[in-house]
Amino acid sequence: MKVIVTPAAANQSISLTINDRPETVTVPPRTTLAEILRDHLDLTATHLGCEQGVCGACTVMVDGRPTRACLTFAASCEGATVETLEGFKDDDLMDRLKAAFHRNHALQCGFCTPGVLATARDLVERLDTADEVRIRNELSGNLCRCTGYVGIVESIAQVIDERRGLGLPSTGAPRVAREATTGFAPFDADIAERPPAPAVSSGTMTVEDGWSVVKREVALNHSADAVWAHFSDLDAVAECLPGAKLTDHDASTFTGHIGVAFGPITAKFEGEGTYRTDDSSRVGTVAGRGKDRGGQSAVEGELSYTVRLAQGDPDASLVDVGFRFRIQGMLGQFNRPELVNGFVDYILAEFVANCDAVLSGGEVRESKGISAFAMIRAVIGGKLRALFRRT
Secondary structure, rough: OOOOOOOOHEEEEEEEOOOOEEEEEEEEEOEEEHHHHHHHHHOOOOOOOOOOOOOOOOEEEEEEEEEEOOOOEEEHHOOEEOOOOOHOOOHHHHHHEEEHHHHHOOOOOOOOOOHHHHHHHHHHHOOOOOOOOHEEEEEEEOOOOOOHHHHHHHHHHHHHHHHHHHOOOOOOOOOOOOOOOOOOOOOOOOOOOOOOOOOOOOOOEEEOOOOOEEEEEEEEOOOHHHHHHHOOOHHHHHHHHOOOOEEEEOOEEEEEEEEEOOOOOEEEEEHHHHHHEEOOOOOOOEEEEEEEOOOOEEEEEEEEEEEEEOOOOOEEEEEEEEEEEEEEHHHHHHHHHHHHHHHHHHHHHHHHHHHHHHHHOOOOOOOEEEEEEHHHHHHHHHHHHHHHHHH
């Protein structure tokens, strides 16, 4: 068994005051404050939700300021005073908040509650008036997955009123001024050099003698030689097609399957086919047929593609795609022009994006198969694009 031993020299001793108790922990430099609280001091009221600083479930007070424990390096808290939910025992404001949360049904599932209470106590102590808009803005860093902010906001407003009724002034500012703790520095993604996305034309879709016939033009930002070499490799093409899997093939025939899901209807078409390519004309054809395992649907089709140079750009190419097919059985109900157009656009967009990634030296994205949701999104997107083109 391989055992990973952390060198002692890599660890660092950190001294803090946590809930009025002096604590010293020795941990690796990249340890977060949340890890110290939960894993070393068993203060598990500090919850970890997203671990990206978004949900606020890990909020604790560090030197009087609400702080994301999951984004704060423990080493940056050397000498700091930390308050977790466990440390507010017999705290008048926190006790009033807990009672108000209970009274207004603001606890709900309870997962976000420790972080919300930490923020809420800061608001109750700091804000002079019970302004709902201000409370909601200040709470925007704490996400409630139960979406029940009404009770939370009402509870905070009530306790602010109670504090004012007792004649206790608001602080108007965090209790202790301290230099902000360090964490993960924000950065802007550099997308200036990202190449433009491949384009799929709208094309046409017709019905001829019971066959659905689809034609599209695809633009790729790679030379025709590179694209043809990729399209001539049946394994590479199948890998780029969502939901498709080759099980066997030789120089001209293949077997495999492709999965499709239309809401409650799922099918796994297993079938066989033939293919050929012509290097001189850069034309490829694929013909195949298959049935799903339940035997409730069958499909047969023919695909042809021609790779040609893009005019005026030797590093770009165009692919003319022609696809004719017919579906029998349960899935035949989806063989309508609008649905087929959206379906083909979705499949081609996924396929072209994968081809572009591979040709650029990357990898095929993880396939999520072919889903009704994705198809509906493509149909709606196509309608919107058509609408804007008309206007």
